[in-house]
Amino acid sequence: xxxxxxxxxxxxxxxxxxxxxxxxxxxxxxxxxxxxxxxxxxxxxxxxxxxxxxxxxxxxxxxxxxxxxxxxxxxxxxxxxxxxxxxxxxxxxxxxxxxxxxxxxxxxxxxxxxxxxxxxxxxxxxxxxxxxxxxxxxxxxxxxxxxxxxxxxxxxxxxxxxxxxxxxxxxxxxxxxxxxxxxxxxxxxxxxxxxxxxxxxxxxxxxxxxxxxxxxxxxxxxxxxxxxxxxxxxxxxxxxxxxxxxxxxxxxxxxxxxxxxxxxxxxxxxxxxxxxxxxxxxxxxxxxxxxxxxxxxxxxxxxxxxxxxxxxxxxxxxxxxxxxxxxxxxxxxxxxxxxxxxxxx
Amino acid sequence: xxxxxxxxxxxxxxxxxxxxxxxxxxxxxxxxxxxxxxxxxxxxxxxxxxxxxxxxxxxxxxxxxxxxxxxxxxxxxxxxxxxxxxxxxxxxxxxxxxxxxxxxxxxxxxxxxxxxxxxxxxxxxxxxxxxxxxxxxxxxxxxxxxxxxxxxxxxxxxxxxxxxxxxxxxxxxxxxxxxxxxxxxxxxxxxxxxxxxxxxxxxxxxxxxxxxxxxxxxxxxxxxxxxxxxxxxxxxxxxxxxxxxxxxxxxxxxxxxxxxxxxxxxxxxxxxxxxxxxxxxxxxxxxxxxxxxxxxxxxxxxxxxxxxxxxxxxxxxxxxxxxxxxxxxxxxxxxxxxxxxxxxxxxxxxxxxxxxxxxxxxxxxxxxxxxxxxxxxxxxxxxxxxxxxxxxxxxxxxxxxxxxxxxxxxxxxxxxxxxxxxxxxxxxxxxxxxxxxxxxxxxxxxxxxxxxxxxxxxxxxxxxxxxxxxxxxxxxxxxxxxxxxxxxxxxxxxxxxxxxxxxxxxxxxxxxxxxxxxxxxxxxxxxxxxxxxxxxxxxxxxxxxxxxxxxxxxxx
Numbered sequence: 001x002x003x004x005x006x007x008x009x010x011x012x013x014x015x016x017x018x019x020x021x022x023x024x025x026x027x028x029x030x031x032x033x034x035x036x037x038x039x040x041x042x043x044x045x046x047x048x049x050x051x052x053x054x055x056x057x058x059x060x061x062x063x064x065x066x067x068x069x070x071x072x073x074x075x076x077x078x079x080x081x082x083x084x085x086x087x088x089x090x091x092x093x094x095x096x097x098x099x100x101x102x103x104x105x106x107x108x109x110x111x112x113x114x115x116x117x118x119x120x121x122x123x124x125x126x127x128x129x130x131x132x133x134x135x136x137x138x139x140x141x142x143x144x145x146x147x148x149x150x151x152x153x154x155x156x157x158x159x160x161x162x163x164x165x166x167x168x169x170x171x172x173x174x175x176x177x178x179x180x181x182x183x184x185x186x187x188x189x190x191x192x193x194x195x196x197x198x199x200x201x202x203x204x205x206x207x208x209x210x211x212x213x214x215x216x217x218x219x220x221x222x223x224x225x226x227x228x229x230x231x232x233x234x235x236x237x238x239x240x241x242x243x244x245x246x247x248x249x250x251x252x253x254x255x256x257x258x259x260x261x262x263x264x265x266x267x268x269x270x271x272x273x274x275x276x277x278x279x280x281x282x283x284x285x286x287x288x289x290x291x292x293x294x295x296x297x298x299x300x301x302x303x304x305x306x307x308x309x310x311x312x313x314x315x316x317x318x319x320x321x322x323x324x325x326x327x328x329x330x331x332x333x334x335x336x337x338x339x340x341x342x343x344x345x
Numbered sequence: 346x347x348x349x350x351x352x353x354x355x356x357x358x359x360x361x362x363x364x365x366x367x368x369x370x371x372x373x374x375x376x377x378x379x380x381x382x383x384x385x386x387x388x389x390x391x392x393x394x395x396x397x398x399x400x401x402x403x404x405x406x407x408x409x410x411x412x413x414x415x416x417x418x419x420x421x422x423x424x425x426x427x428x429x430x431x432x433x434x435x436x437x438x439x440x441x442x443x444x445x446x447x448x449x450x451x452x453x454x455x456x457x458x459x460x461x462x463x464x465x466x467x468x469x470x471x472x473x474x475x476x477x478x479x480x481x482x483x484x485x486x487x488x489x490x491x492x493x494x495x496x497x498x499x500x501x502x503x504x505x506x507x508x509x510x511x512x513x514x515x516x517x518x519x520x521x522x523x524x525x526x527x528x529x530x531x532x533x534x535x536x537x538x539x540x541x542x543x544x545x546x547x548x549x550x551x552x553x554x555x556x557x558x559x560x561x562x563x564x565x566x567x568x569x570x571x572x573x574x575x576x577x578x579x580x581x582x583x584x585x586x587x588x589x590x591x592x593x594x595x596x597x598x599x600x601x602x603x604x605x606x607x608x609x610x611x612x613x614x615x616x617x618x619x620x621x622x623x624x625x626x627x628x629x630x631x632x633x634x635x636x637x638x639x640x641x642x643x644x645x646x647x648x649x650x651x652x653x654x655x656x657x658x659x660x661x662x663x664x665x666x667x668x669x670x671x672x673x674x675x676x677x678x679x680x681x682x683x684x685x686x687x688x689x690x691x692x693x694x695x696x697x698x699x700x701x702x703x704x705x706x707x708x709x710x711x712x713x714x715x716x717x718x719x720x721x722x723x724x725x726x727x728x729x730x731x732x733x734x735x736x737x738x739x740x741x742x743x744x745x746x747x748x749x750x751x752x753x754x755x756x757x758x759x760x761x762x763x764x765x766x767x768x769x770x771x772x773x774x775x776x777x778x779x780x781x782x783x784x785x786x787x788x789x790x791x792x793x794x795x796x797x798x799x800x801x802x803x804x805x806x807x808x809x810x811x812x813x814x815x816x817x818x819x820x821x822x823x824x825x826x827x828x829x830x831x832x833x834x835x836x837x838x839x840x841x842x843x844x845x846x847x848x849x850x851x852x853x854x855x856x857x858x859x860x861x862x863x864x865x866x867x868x869x870x871x872x873x874x875x876x877x878x879x880x881x882x883x884x885x886x887x888x889x890x891x892x893x894x895x896x897x898x899x900x901x
Binding site: 011012022234235236238239240241242243244245254257258 | 737
């Protein structure tokens with residue numbers, strides 16, 4: 001032990017952070033994930049991509065870099081041009097003119113229906129209705145990442161508490177939780193998800209989070225239970241018991257921080273897994289409702305577009321997902337290496 | 346010369362910009378047909394040296410300096426390519442490790458594992474190899490080898506596993522046997538048998554043996570040449586007589602003096618500083634008087650204590666395993682009762698049951714006249730203050746996520762001692778000073794301290810609540826000899842100061858003898874002998890006690 005000027009010393013968390021900083025791949029992954037989270041946050045606040053439902057481009061507007069001879073200035077479409085001027089009546093009387101005038105008098109603020117000029121090309125192209133794919137991808141990231149994150153936190157919380165109780169108390173408590181775990185793992189995953197979706201009878205983001213959270217706790221449970229089995233007979237826990245620390249204190253003040261590396265890595269893994277699950281469910285039509293966009297629903301739409309040769313929606317959603325999932329997986333590996341306490345004690 | 350190590354330097358690349366020197370210029374010779382002991386405490390580089398001889402060090406991490414030489418029959422092993430190294434391993438040089446259980450592959454029968462080397466190096470057929478394997482098992486003293494050949498490692502006891510490891514190591518008639526702490530994980534009586542076996546085989550096969558150990562007493566039993574290492578350097582080398590009778594180096598002298606002597610009981614053990622420093626030792630000569638007089642106040646009395654564990658037997662059935670059977674003891678104020686026994690004797694279970702960490706299944710624990718087993722008869726929180734326990738492994742007994750300050754103030758907080766956090770913090774600081782640690786240690790984490798320092802922290806944690814009884818469960822067994830002496834001295838000082846009663850549990854007979862006023866000998870859950878410490882050690886009545894005492898390595 002060297003004499004040292006400062007009073008404080010690095011804890012295990014600080015040391016883990018230092019190890020992570022040494023890991024170039026891990027840091028890159030962390031930065032990428034951080035960028036995604038910033039975008040999601042901005043989208044949540046409504047500062048970017050406020051409304052993906054606006055039809056800003058022509059149908060299947062190609063991406064800017066793909067559009068060939070069109071100039072990029074906004075131009076009204078042919079149909080829009082025809083509609084924007086007064087409709088020539090060819091000498092006929094408008095039979096509803098008087099009613100229309102009456103309605104206009106009642107609602108003085110009402111505007112004439114105008115056609116917004118639509119763009120011929122969009123940064124990442126447009127979909128069937130002319131929605132901007134870039135906006136959709138940002139909004140879709142928000143949905144997918146939020147669902148993945150919240151569901152992972154829910155599942156990890158459930159799994160940790162159940163695993164802690166089962167592992168710490170053992171005996172019949174352990175048997176009961178193991179039985180529940182057995183039931184959940186015995187049912188094929190997708191069928192279980194469909195069953196819960198059918199029971200909840202409501203399509204929506206909250207439902208999706210609940211479904212994923214309620215089915216996803218099993219992996220965390222198994223690992224946390226094993227950790228608690230190992231730690232409860234460790235001497236530092238026995239010593240705390242000899243000192244008069246209560247069960248709750250031993251479980252959550254003493255043991256929990258020592259299993260946190262396992263939980264954190266599992267949480268990170270779950271986020272990746274649940275993002276993928278959300279995509280699969282939305283792709284199959286069991287996920288988010290039609291008025292919400294997610295990577296999965298984008299991929300679902302892309303099925304039909306691809307036949308027409310319109311590949312940009314598929315590419316946008318696919319690349320966005322691939323980058324995040326890869327970065328998150330690498331971050332998980334880096335976390336595992338950095339947090340591995342075997343290096344220190 | 347069979348093996349010569351010349352200027353061996355090994356560095357470990359710990360991280361990208363951190364190197365650690367493990368071995369720093371070590372040289373020694375192993376002549377044919379001799380036993381050379383490499384002695385040192387943890388971190389001395391003795392095991393790294395042994396592994397480097399066989400090229401078993403992890404390659405990119407461990408870096409051997411280019412000027413180092415390991416000469417086997419005048420050829421440099423360090424320059425060997427992989428096939429030549431393989432031919433050397435097992436065939437010319439055999440090795441046995443500390444943990445026999447993890448050195449044997451659990452999914453192969455011992456016969457298969459024995460025959461593997463024979464067929465690889467000796468080119469024997471299956472049938473020949475099997476015959477040779479049978480001979481080998483018989484030679485290392487495995488009873489009924491024909492039946493044992495198909496057994497798996499877990500079906501053998503620890504001593505038998507080590508015998509199988511030895512059989513494997515000598516199977517190809519090596520000219521050098523490297524034994525890396527071969528008996529450290531074994532009980533003292535088994536250790537004696539394994540030592541005898543190695544000595545016998547060395548004679549019979551005219552092998553040289555490189556015996557690596559931390560225990561100087563063992564060295565005296567087996568070696569003819571001794572090399573003492575400390576922090577990667579050779580401190581002293583010479584013949585056994587020379588090193589033991591006239592040690593030139595201060596460190597060697599300290600190592601020899603730190604072990605509690607069996608004959609007399611000094612007031613304090615001598616510690617390494619007495620030799621290494623400027624000669625201003627703290628050792629006071631005097632002899633400590635031991636024993637209990639009839640008038641002493643009894644703080645704890647245990648009567649016929651039983652403790653069973655339920656073992657799952659099949660799907661539904663459970664059968665009890667009797668860990669402690671009818672144990673009784675009386676502990677007087679300010680005195681020490683030592684409990685000795687081998688692994689599985691129930692001594693730790695007895696300690697944990699008395700500490701209230703395990704529930705008893707029969708008998709009485711009377712603490713100041715109150716029966717602790719009567720539910721509701723005593724306030725458990727008040728009781729927990731009065732009986733504390735210090736565990737064996739200082740690396741496991743401190744919560745790695747707590748600072749030392751957290752560890753020491755937690756019990757104060759739980760028991761409502763001290764008015765506020767600052768008050769408790771001040772008390773913790775004071776205790777740190779009392780157990781001989783720097784006061785700025787409060788903000789640090791356990792992983793920054795050595796084993797001996799951690800054990801001091803664990804002792805300080807017990808002292809926070811001023812217990813009357815301290816249970817020391819193998820509390821010094823995991824420590825190096827020199828550190829052991831310091832911690833034992835600390836325990837003695839604290840007993841003198843606070844008049845605490847100790848229940849001192851250990852497998853180490855010499856340490857128990859040094860610490861105890863009275864001794865309990867346990868075997869298979871039963872107390873086979875108890876009484877005044879000097880009396881039991883001088884005139885053991887029970888045959889098991891006699892066997893145990895005979896097995897103690899006496900040194901020279």
